[in-house]
Amino acid sequence: MSNPQQLRYSKEHEWLSGAEDGVSTVGITEHAANALGDVVFVQLPEVGDTVTAGETCGELESTKSVSDLYSPVSGEVTEVNEDVVSDPALVNSAPFEGGWLFKVRVAEEPADLLSADEYTAFSAG
Amino acid sequence: MSSTPIRHTALDALHRSLGATMTDFAGWDMPLRYGSERDEHNAVRERAGLFDLSHMGEITVSGPEAAALLNHALVGNLASVGVGRARYTMICQEDGGILDDLIVYRLDDTEFMVVANASNAQVVLDALVERSAGFDAEVRDDRDAYALIAVQGPRSPGILASLTDADLDGLKYYAGLPGTVAGVPALIARTGYTGEDGFELFVKPEHAVELWQALTKAGEGVGLVPCGLSCRDTLRLEAGMPLYGHELSTSLTPFDAGLGRVVKFDKEGDFVGREALTEAASRSLENPPRVLVGLVAEGRRVPRAGYAVVAEGRVIGEVTSGAPSPTLGRPIAMAYVDAAHAAPGTPGVGVDIRGSHEPYEVVALPFHKRRK
Secondary structure (H helix, E strand, O other): OOOOOEEEOOOOOOOEEEOEOEEEEEOOOHHHHHHHHOOOEOOOOOOOOOEEEOOOEEEEEEEEEEEEEEOOOOEEEEEEHHHHHHHHHHHHHHHOOOOOOOOEEEEOOOOOOOOOOHHHHHHHH | OOOOEEEEEHHHHHHHOOOOOEEEOOOOOEEEEEOEEEEEEHHHHEEEEEOOOOOOOEEEEEOOOOHHHHHHHHOOOOOOOOEEEEEEEEEEEOOOOOEEEEEEEEEEOOOOEEEEHHHHHHHHHHHHHOOOOOOEEEEEEEOOOOOOEEEEEOOHHHHOOOOOOOOOOOOOOEEEEEEEEEEEEEEEOOOOOOOEEEEEEEEEEHHHHHHHHHHHHHHHHEEEEEEOHHHHHHHHOOOOOOOOOOOOOOOOOOOOOOOOHOOOOOOOOOOOHHHHHHHHHHHHOOOOEEEEEEEEEEOOOOOOOOOEEEEEEEEEEEEEEEOOOOOOEEEEEEEEEEOOOOOOOOEEEEEOOOEEEEEEEEEEOOOOOOOO
């Protein structure tokens, strides 16, 4: 699998897009989606919620387990992906595209986000 | 903890070449899934699936008093099983607690094959050896003598028929006969753990790859796919079949688990656990403890083993197994609940899912019955 070069990554296996008008998109990586197996339920933060980098802001349920969703940045949620709420399988089929989770107006970014190459090495290890 | 190295089945390299996600299961490195576990589940319900179950523990019991030994060691009446037939049964402690649930195949008048769960195989072997004292019978550890490949699902009879001359039409559910499949000697059993028609093939480990490949080829045209343990778990859960360590344990008797019918008090001779089980049988009639029920979610959050079942603000039971059901499209669970809340349709029952009480409907098991 290849991790898109234009994204940055957290060690909790979320990705973060570059900001457009200060707003970035968040999702989980293909590596994380594969490890979860078929995702059957997604609980996302609500529009207007404040999320904090490294803290839980939702959950993902798969056949075998439930996992916390961590925000890779701090800021205010501006949009959530309703398509993924009604069809959680999008997380598996298109984790970097149609399976995105929420958008956030970034207030603060942690210093330790990884590049695509760094994340590829991290998730292989 | 044991420091035994993890064990690999004879099909290990093949699973890896198929891109399986592997998992440690009872000390064995087993395929969890090859692709989507939901697709694998649906393939078994609608077409056919191929499983490596070589982790299961085979124990051969043979000799003039093999049947008498099993009647003493197990709760069932194995002496009444005809040659070529199989029986679902249990082995219990003296106090009635369940050590394991088993399938026992009668291969001959004086030879039986006991199939134990991988996690309990050593315990079962040790108990059988201990209980064999004084019987003219031999208990043999045959765990390494067999690979076990299952083909399950409505298309499985056709797939198998294309590879064997054995009389599959004459092979009833819970029967087993020796035969040849794809040129490989096999014990062909019509058993499974999926709630569908299907077969389990016990073969020598050196023949496992050849048989797997022949079945894969024979099933190509009808949508057979390799299946991992993840979908095996959701298939058995939908079929309402218990799993040791979840619905069954040493702290429960077969009567507590709603499976008192496997205990045969009318057989000849004494058996381990008779006294305690006699008491457990009358207790389950007069003062039933918790009852095993099915739960179907009204929402989409998934109950997991160990979650509390609640009603009227208090805990009335505990989930033993839970998963999203591909067939029902909703989360389901098996749970032990207080008898007062066990009737199907009992209102106000929920599951505490990480602090939030989610509404659940109490239903009779199983969730899914095979189409005849």
